[in-house]
Amino acid sequence: MDVRVDRDRCLGAGMCALTAPGVFDQDQDQGLVVLLDPHPPEDRHAAVRLAAGVCPASAVTVAEHGRPTTA
Amino acid sequence: MQHEPTHAAPVTLPTGRAAGCPFDPPAGLAQLREERPLARMTYPDGHVGWLATGHAAVRFVLGDPRFSSRYELMHYPFPGGPEGPLPPAPVGDMTGMDAPEHTRLRRLLMGRFTVRRMRQLTDWVREITAEHLDALERRGPGTDLVEAYARPIPALVICELLGVPYADRGRFQDHAHTLMSMEAAPEDRHAAMNGLLEYMAELVAAKRAAPCDDLLGDLARESDLTDEELVGLGGFLLAAGLDTTANMIAHGTFALLSNPAQAEALRDDPELAPQAVEELMRYLTVAHTSVRTALEDVEVGGQVVRAGESVTVSLEAANRDPERFPDPDVLDLHRRATGHLGFGHGIHQCLGQQLARVELAVALPALLTRFPALRLDTPADEVPLRTGMNIYGVHRLPVTWDED
Numbered sequence: 001m002d003v004r005v006d007r008d009r010c011l012g013a014g015m016c017a018l019t020a021p022g023v024f025d026q027d028q029d030q031g032l033v034v035l036l037d038p039h040p041p042e043d044r045h046a047a048v049r050l051a052a053g054v055c056p057a058s059a060v061t062v063a064e065h066g067r068p069t070t071a
Numbered sequence: 072m073q074h075e076p077t078h079a080a081p082v083t084l085p086t087g088r089a090a091g092c093p094f095d096p097p098a099g100l101a102q103l104r105e106e107r108p109l110a111r112m113t114y115p116d117g118h119v120g121w122l123a124t125g126h127a128a129v130r131f132v133l134g135d136p137r138f139s140s141r142y143e144l145m146h147y148p149f150p151g152g153p154e155g156p157l158p159p160a161p162v163g164d165m166t167g168m169d170a171p172e173h174t175r176l177r178r179l180l181m182g183r184f185t186v187r188r189m190r191q192l193t194d195w196v197r198e199i200t201a202e203h204l205d206a207l208e209r210r211g212p213g214t215d216l217v218e219a220y221a222r223p224i225p226a227l228v229i230c231e232l233l234g235v236p237y238a239d240r241g242r243f244q245d246h247a248h249t250l251m252s253m254e255a256a257p258e259d260r261h262a263a264m265n266g267l268l269e270y271m272a273e274l275v276a277a278k279r280a281a282p283c284d285d286l287l288g289d290l291a292r293e294s295d296l297t298d299e300e301l302v303g304l305g306g307f308l309l310a311a312g313l314d315t316t317a318n319m320i321a322h323g324t325f326a327l328l329s330n331p332a333q334a335e336a337l338r339d340d341p342e343l344a345p346q347a348v349e350e351l352m353r354y355l356t357v358a359h360t361s362v363r364t365a366l367e368d369v370e371v372g373g374q375v376v377r378a379g380e381s382v383t384v385s386l387e388a389a390n391r392d393p394e395r396f397p398d399p400d401v402l403d404l405h406r407r408a409t410g411h412l413g414f415g416h417g418i419h420q421c422l423g424q425q426l427a428r429v430e431l432a433v434a435l436p437a438l439l440t441r442f443p444a445l446r447l448d449t450p451a452d453e454v455p456l457r458t459g460m461n462i463y464g465v466h467r468l469p470v471t472w473d474e475d
C-alpha cells in the first residue's frame with residue numbers, strides 16, 4: 001500500500017490522525033497533515049483506508065496494487 | 072442512487088418530530104430518503120431547489136466545491152425565515168464563505184485545533200468537569216442538567232481557549248442563543264449580533280493593547296487580521312462552540328438515560344468513550360441541517376442540479392441512512408460510526424470537532440460514573456425539546472439520583 005497526502009487540500013480536520021494514528025499526524029503550527037508512514041504495515045491498512053474515506057478534503061490517497069483510489 | 076420519479080411533486084422540508092421520539096429526525100425524512108434521496112423541494116420563498124437526505128448525496132454535495140456556502144446565494148429552507156435574499160456572511164463567519172476567502176481564515180486557525188493539541192487539554196477538561204459534578208451534587212436531586220452541567224462546561228472551555236473572561240458570559244451567552252434560533256425575529260437577531268460584536272470589539276481592543284497567551288491574543292499579535300475580522304471571527308468561534316457541545320452533552324445524557332443498557336456499557340468500560348461519542352454524534356446529529364447552492368450545473372447521482380439552485384442537506388437524515396449504517400435507528404455504542412456527518416463534511420467540516428470530542432468523551436462518562444443511579448426527574452415526554460432551533464437538543468433536563 002502506498003499512501004499519499006496533499007497538504008494543499010488539507011483543512012486540518014484531523015480525521016486522519018484520529019482514525020489512523022501512527023500513519024498520520026498533524027504538524028503543531030499549522031495543523032496540516034503529516035504522513036508518518038507512506039507504506040504502513042498490513043494491520044494498519046483497514047484504518048488507513050477508512051482515514052482516506054473520511055478525510056473531508058479528499059487529501060489522502062491510497063494506492064493498492066498500483067491502482068490509485070480515492071474514496 | 073435512485074432517480075427522482077419524473078412526475079413527483081416537489082416536497083417541503085419535513086420539520087415536525089413525531090411525539091414520543093425525541094431522538095429521531097422529523098417524520099417524513101426517512102421515507103423521502105428511501106424513495107427520493109435527492110428530491111426536488113419547494114422552499115418557503117417559492118424557490119424550487121433540492122433536499123438531500125441520502126448519505127451519499129449529502130456527502131457528495133458537501134464535498135464538491137461547485138456548491139457554494141455563501142449565504143447571499145442560498146434560499147432559506149425553514150419556514151418563517153427572512154423575506155428576500157439573505158445578506159452575505161458577516162465578517163468572520165466562516166460557514167458562509169467559499170475558498171479562497173474561507174481558506175485564509177481556516178488556515179490561520181487549523182493549527183490551534185489539532186487532535187494532539189486538543190487531547191492535551193483532557194486533564195484540564197477533567198478538572199472543570201469534576202468541579203461541575205461537585206456543584207451538581209451540592210445543588211441536589213431535581214437540578215436542571217442543562218444549566219448546571221451541559222452549558223457551563225463548553226462555555227468555560229471555549230472562553231479559556233479564546234481568552235474570553237468567563238465572568239463576562241452574561242454579555243454573550245444570550246446573544247449566542249438568539250443567533251442559534253431559527254425562529255428569532257430578524258430584529259432580535261440583528262440586536263443579538265450587534266451585542267455580541269460590541270462585546271468582542273471591547274475585548275479585541277484590550278488584546279491589541281496587551282496581547283496575552285491565548286487564541287485571540289495570538290491572532291492579535293501574529294496574524295494579518297483587521298480589527299473587524301478579529302472581532303467577527305472571535306464572536307463566531309465563541310458562538311460555534313457553545314450551543315453545539317452543550318446540546319450534545321444534554322441530549323446525549325437524555326439518550327443514554329433512555330437506553331439504560333447503553334449507559335451501563337459506557338459506565339462499565341471507559342475505553343468505550345471515544346466510540347460512544349461518535350455513535351452519539353451520529354444518532355443525535357444536533358446540528359441537523361445545512362444548505363449549499365450550485366455555482367454551475369452539477370450532476371449528483373444521475374440528476375442535474377442547475378446553477379443557482381439550493382440544496383438543503385439533511386445531516387440527520389444522512390446519519391440514519393441504512394445503506395451506510397445498518398439498523399440506523401438503534402443507538403449502539405459499540406458500532407463503528409466513523410463516517411457520520413454530524414460535524415459536516417468538506418471544507419467546512421467542524422473546526423472544533425477534536426475539542427468537542429474531548430469534551431464529550433470526558434463529560435458524559437464522568438456524569439454516569441459519579442451518579443450511577445442518575446435518572447430523569449420528569450416524564451420523558453415532558454422534556455422540553457429544542458424544535459425550531461438550528462441546533463437541536465433539550466431546553467432543560469431535570470435529573471435526580473439517590474443521595475447516600
Ligand code: HEM
Pocket residue numbers: 165166167177229307308309311312313315316319357358361362412413414415416418419420421422423424426427
Ligand atoms: C458537538 C459539538 C459540535 C457540533 C455538533 C458541531 C457541528 C458543526 C457542523 C455540522 C459544522 C459544519 C457546518 C456547515 O458545513 O454548514 C461545524 C462548523 C464549525 N464548527 Fe462546529 N460543532 C461542534 C463543536 C464546535 C466547537 C467546540 C467549536 C469550537 C470553536 C466549533 C467550531 C466550528 C467552526 C469554526 C466551524 C466552521 C468551520 C468552517 O466553516 O470552516 N464547533 N460545526
Ligand code: SF4
Pocket residue numbers: 005009010011012013014015016017024026031032033054055056057058059060
Ligand atoms: S483528515 Fe484530511 S483534511 Fe483532515 S487533517 Fe487529515 S488530511 Fe487534512
